[in-house]
Amino acid sequence: MSGENFTKLGAAEIASSVRAGDVSPSEMVRASFERAREIGAGPDALNIYLHTDEQASTEEAAVLKERLGNASDTGILAGVPVAIKDNIASLGLPTTCGSKILAGYVSPFEATAISRLRANGALIVGKTNMDEFAMGSSTENSAFGPTRNPHDVRCVPGGSSGGSAAAVAAGITPLALGSETGGSVRQPAAFCGVVGVKPTYGRVSRYGLVAFASSLDQIGVLGRTVDDAALGLETIAGFDKMDSTSSDEPVPIYRLSALGVPAPDARNPSTEAIRVGRTPVPLPPPPGATTLEGVVIGKPKEYFPESLDASIRDLCERSLDRMRSMGATVRDISLPRSPLAIPVYYILAPAEASSNLARFDGVRYGLRVDPGKGLKAMYAATRSQGFGPEVTRRVLLGTYVLSAGYYDAYYKKAQAVRTLITDDFRSVFASGVNAIFTPTTPTTAFPVGAISDPYEMYLNDIFTVTANLAGVPAMSIPIGRVRRLPVGGQIITAHFDEYTMFRVAYALEAALGPEAHQ
Amino acid sequence: MSRDRYEMVVGLEVHVQLKTRTKAFCACSTDFGAPPNVNTCPTCLALPGALPVLNERAVELATRAALGLGCKVNPLSVFARKNYFYPDLPKGYQISQFDQPLATGGTVAIGRSDTGADVLIGITRLHMEEDAGKSIHDRYPGATAIDLNRAGVPLIEIVSEPDIRTSADAGAYLRTLKQILQYLDVSDVSMEEGSLRVDANISVRPRGQSKLGTKTEVKNMNSFSAVERALEVEYERQVALLDAGGKVEQQTLLWDGARETVRTSRTKEGSHDYRYFPEPDLLPLVLDEKWVGDARKHLPELPDARKARLTQEFGITTVEVEQLTATPAVAEYFEAVARASGDGKAAYNWVMGEVLAALNATGVEISHFRVRPADLAQLLSLVRDGTVSHTAAQRVFALMVETGKPPAQVAADEGLSQVGDEDAIATWVDEVLQEHPEEANRYLAGEKKLQGVLVGFVMKKSKGRADPKRVNQLLSGRGG
Numbered sequence: 002m003s004g005e006n007f008t009k010l011g012a013a014e015i016a017s018s019v020r021a022g023d024v025s026p027s028e029m030v031r032a033s034f035e036r037a038r039e040i041g042a043g044p045d046a047l048n049i050y051l052h053t054d055e056q057a058s059t060e061e062a063a064v065l066k067e068r069l070g071n072a073s074d075t076g077i078l079a080g081v082p083v084a085i086k087d088n089i090a091s092l093g094l095p096t097t098c099g100s101k102i103l104a105g106y107v108s109p110f111e112a113t114a115i116s117r118l119r120a121n122g123a124l125i126v127g128k129t130n131m132d133e134f135a136m137g138s139s140t141e142n143s144a145f146g147p148t149r150n151p152h153d154v155r156c157v158p159g160g161s162s163g164g165s166a167a168a169v170a171a172g173i174t175p176l177a178l179g180s181e182t183g184g185s186v187r188q189p190a191a192f193c194g195v196v197g198v199k200p201t202y203g204r205v206s207r208y209g210l211v212a213f214a215s216s217l218d219q220i221g222v223l224g225r226t227v228d229d230a231a232l233g234l235e236t237i238a239g240f241d242k243m244d245s246t247s248s249d250e251p252v253p254i255y256r257l258s259a260l261g262v263p264a265p266d267a268r269n270p271s272t273e274a275i276r277v278g279r280t281p282v283p284l285p286p287p288p289g290a291t292t293l294e295g296v297v298i299g300k301p302k303e304y305f306p307e308s309l310d311a312s313i314r315d316l317c318e319r320s321l322d323r324m325r326s327m328g329a330t331v332r333d334i335s336l337p338r339s340p341l342a343i344p345v346y347y348i349l350a351p352a353e354a355s356s357n358l359a360r361f362d363g364v365r366y367g368l369r370v371d372p373g374k375g376l377k378a379m380y381a382a383t384r385s386q387g388f389g390p391e392v393t394r395r396v397l398l399g400t401y402v403l404s405a406g407y408y409d410a411y412y413k414k415a416q417a418v419r420t421l422i423t424d425d426f427r428s429v430f431a432s433g434v435n436a437i438f439t440p441t442t443p444t445t446a447f448p449v450g451a452i453s454d455p456y457e458m459y460l461n462d463i464f465t466v467t468a469n470l471a472g473v474p475a476m477s478i479p480i481g482r483v484r485r486l487p488v489g490g491q492i493i494t495a496h497f498d499e500y501t502m503f504r505v506a507y508a509l510e511a512a513l514g515p516e517a518h519q
Numbered sequence: 520m521s522r523d524r525y526e527m528v529v530g531l532e533v534h535v536q537l538k539t540r541t542k543a544f545c546a547c548s549t550d551f552g553a554p555p556n557v558n559t560c561p562t563c564l565a566l567p568g569a570l571p572v573l574n575e576r577a578v579e580l581a582t583r584a585a586l587g588l589g590c591k592v593n594p595l596s597v598f599a600r601k602n603y604f605y606p607d608l609p610k611g612y613q614i615s616q617f618d619q620p621l622a623t624g625g626t627v628a629i630g631r632s633d634t635g636a637d638v639l640i641g642i643t644r645l646h647m648e649e650d651a652g653k654s655i656h657d658r659y660p661g662a663t664a665i666d667l668n669r670a671g672v673p674l675i676e677i678v679s680e681p682d683i684r685t686s687a688d689a690g691a692y693l694r695t696l697k698q699i700l701q702y703l704d705v706s707d708v709s710m711e712e713g714s715l716r717v718d719a720n721i722s723v724r725p726r727g728q729s730k731l732g733t734k735t736e737v738k739n740m741n742s743f744s745a746v747e748r749a750l751e752v753e754y755e756r757q758v759a760l761l762d763a764g765g766k767v768e769q770q771t772l773l774w775d776g777a778r779e780t781v782r783t784s785r786t787k788e789g790s791h792d793y794r795y796f797p798e799p800d801l802l803p804l805v806l807d808e809k810w811v812g813d814a815r816k817h818l819p820e821l822p823d824a825r826k827a828r829l830t831q832e833f834g835i836t837t838v839e840v841e842q843l844t845a846t847p848a849v850a851e852y853f854e855a856v857a858r859a860s861g862d863g864k865a866a867y868n869w870v871m872g873e874v875l876a877a878l879n880a881t882g883v884e885i886s887h888f889r890v891r892p893a894d895l896a897q898l899l900s901l902v903r904d905g906t907v908s909h910t911a912a913q914r915v916f917a918l919m920v921e922t923g924k925p926p927a928q929v930a931a932d933e934g935l936s937q938v939g940d941e942d943a944i945a946t947w948v949d950e951v952l953q954e955h956p957e958e959a960n961r962y963l964a965g966e967k968k969l970q971g972v973l974v975g976f977v978m979k980k981s982k983g984r985a986d987p988k989r990v991n992q993l994l995s996g997r998g999g
Binding site: 088089090096098103106108109110112207208209210211212214215216242243244245246352353355356358359360362364365366376380400403404405408412 | 561564565566567568569570571572573600602604606609610611612665792794795796799800801802
């Protein structure tokens with residue numbers, strides 16, 4: 002298979018071809034690596050990957066081929082190459098979180114999300130670049146150099162899952178795992194013109210995801226299309242006893258939402274049978290079959306401010322029109338506490354980060370810098386040299402807001418406002434709104450080096466962090482371009498209602514047609 | 520006397536290791552004494568991406584302890600992170616509980632005051648937390664070794680109110696607390712093995728003053744008596760400071776048992792800001808009312824109830840019951856013997872005498888003691904019905920300890936059954952009189968006080984089998 006053909010295939014198509022024996026798993030691995038070489042994924046160009054091992058991936062493909070011979074042991078992602086953000090613990094390839102402090106670190110255990118991908122036949126082809134410890138919105142904070150946007154190499158891919166978004170946008174894999182704490186999947190998805198999903202908090206096990214802010218962190222998927230993302234999330238979602246915060250809510254088969262019908266009962270025997278066998282459901286029906294009849298779309302005024310870029314506003318309005326024409330009702334709504342999200346986020350996330358990153362102390366693993374002047378000096382030298390400036394800034398900020406005398410004024414207050422932000426979403430969904438539609442980001446991808454003020458950088462996530470704070474699922478899908486750069490539209494639904502989110506996304510994607518992607 | 524002028528005010532923080540098979544937040548073994556760092560996994564090593572999962576058994580034991588100490592078990596408690604850097608604290612924080620602990624407000628009665636009223640020590644709170652690892656400073660010159668086997672082992676911390684007024688009361692509180700926890704079967708409560716650790720908060724104030732003085736925290740005591748001594752020493756130090764017009768400084772002190780002094784801790788614990796916040800990796804702990812109710816219903820019998828019942832049921836004295844109930848294992852053993860033999864007094868005598876002596880001599884725990892209560896009860900019955908003499912019974916018991924055989928069999932095998940047969944006893948008496956002519960002659964000449972000596976010779980000759988009553992009668996017959 003040539004790299005050219007490969008870049009056009011979706012995950013479901015690849016899995017079907019591999020299972021049918023039309024193409025072998027090792028051919029898929031080769032195609033992915035060929036595409037990476039062809040487009041310049043290496044450190045001197047796009048700098049997408051931090052770690053790859055073509056030989057190991059090829060060997061894995063050979064093992065999968067054996068498995069495919071045994072019909073009872075097949076997966077819905079058979080032979081699909083998948084790229085993994087470097088803060089998700091993997092066996093074999095290192096897990097460095099884009100940080101010097103973990104350079105060369107190889108995890109002795111694997112994240113549940115990766116185990117589930119592998120169990121379903123996915124082939125891990127590399128670990129992708131990211132902002133150090135997922136702190137950033139441009140992938141410029143990687144200790145191993147920035148990733149470039151495949152649509153315009155002068156621009157950033159967004160972040161912190163910039164490497165994963167770029168891998169999918171560049172056609173290296175149809176599917177990648179990223180992670181979100183405050184928009185880190187959706188924002189790079191928007192910048193790179195791909196689909197990015199942040200599931201409900203608790204939907205996907207965090208076991209193996211290196212913690213940034215545990216109460217916000219969630220593994221997400223990036224796909225070339227809505228279908229790729231749906232297939233990916235379906236594979237990794239569901240309760241895991243290793244993560245106490247993972248939910249045992251039943252996981253519906255998200256791809257069925259492409260049929261334009263409300264969520265079937267996940268325990269319905271026919272859908273259950275499809276799940277047990279882990280064989281792929283038929284491909285989504287042609288776009289004509291999609292409908293949004295009866296669906297109420299909320300348009301929150303706080304996400305369409307006066308200052309919003311006019312071209313982005315126009316593309317959002319076009320999307321809303323398409324949804325109307327498919328039978329949806331668009332309703333003006335308000336999420337009044339959303340403007341407080343950025344300050345709340347930049348108290349809570351650093352607070353948790355300051356504690357989560359304490360384990361990187363040079364004692365057990367990772368970098369140790371020991372000036373030979375005792376324990377404290379070793380800690381100070383290791384952490385000062387191991388962490389980059391943004392990580393250091395947030396650890397200091399977080400330590401400060403948790404300090405005696407400041408805790409009530411910052412952390413506690415921020416938690417209270419977080420509850421109010423969540424209440425905003427709950428009451429909107431309780432009022433009959435099925436999904437909320439907003440722009441994903443206030444701008445398109447910006448040039449590398451263009452933003453040096455941290456606060457200006459934080460504002461990139463102004464439309465996305467609310468979903469993290471509220472814990473609701475949200476995704477970004479491409480809705481067009483402004484001056485050649487992709488623009489993302491955001492769909493947000495109620496807790497654990499990813500099914501409706503995918504239903505709207507499938508329909509909108511079909512209505513907008515391929516030009517929104519390309 | 521400083522006692523008359525200054526009152527000692529003490530509150531104790533007791534850390535107790537829960538008796539679980541696995542750690543608090545991972546599946547690693549809690550085995551004591553494994554080679555260093557063997558009982559570890561990604562979670563207790565704090566590897567990137569690992570997460571804690573709460574051990575249900577630890578919650579059960581902590582709840583049982585709380586109920587046994589009369590605490591209110593909160594329907595919702597919250598785990599919190601206590602943040603500080605230390606090499607044996609892998610995550611850089613300890614998972615503990617802070618403003619919403621598992622349980623609050625209990626009481627421990629530690630005996631009677633001079634006025635005859637119960638002395639009650641309040642329990643402020645009882646919360647769950649995990650242990651840290653061990654830093655070993657003297658193993659490798661110039662370096663510190665870390666053993667993380669203990670990291671993540673489940674603990675409860677029991678914090679008392681500052682209700683303790685003397686070092687003796689502190690000792691009494693600790694002994695009572697230990698006994699209750701033993702009866703609840705939640706911990707090994709061994710200070711030697713580190714499954715019970717005590718930190719003491721102590722201040723002094725002029726008698727009659729209600730405001731508390733500035734406290735210091737004293738750590739590093741390795742026994743209850745060390746706690747008592749440390750409190751005395753620290754009391755005197757504080758009083759001397761105040762008397763000299765100085766001030767007590769709030770600080771953490773380490774007890775130096777060899778020198779009988781306290782010294783300032785090198786790590787300034789007091790200055791720590793632990794930056795507590797709710798542990799986001801764990802859900803709040805919600806305990807169902809019915810579940811707590813069931814736990815309360817199934818609480819083991821506590822020491823006071825056990826004492827009252829045994830006294831009443833077996834007719835033993837309050838002093839005797841104190842001895843018998845010191846540990847639940849001995850109390851249970853006693854009760855089984857007393858019940859099976861129907862003789863509380865004899866059971867008391869044997870358990871506190873021969874049984875404890877044998878345990879001390881062999882170093883065996885009573886739960887593993889070879890002579891099971893049923894066997895001992897049978898021996899007591901044999902003595903009562905005259906089959907085995909008191910003297911022979913000691914020998915039978917010794918052989919039971921040695922061989923593990925039941926008493927009837929031992930007595931039969933060794934020919935230790937009591938002999939009441941007139942002829943056999945007469946033969947032994949005759950032989951004794953012949954073998955000890957001097958004593959025999961003096962006795963027969965009317966020196967009655969020698970009868971006891973001669974009985975002793977006969978008993979020895981018969982290896983304790985002769986019925987002493989019959990021996991006495993026969994000798995009196997000869998002498999008369």
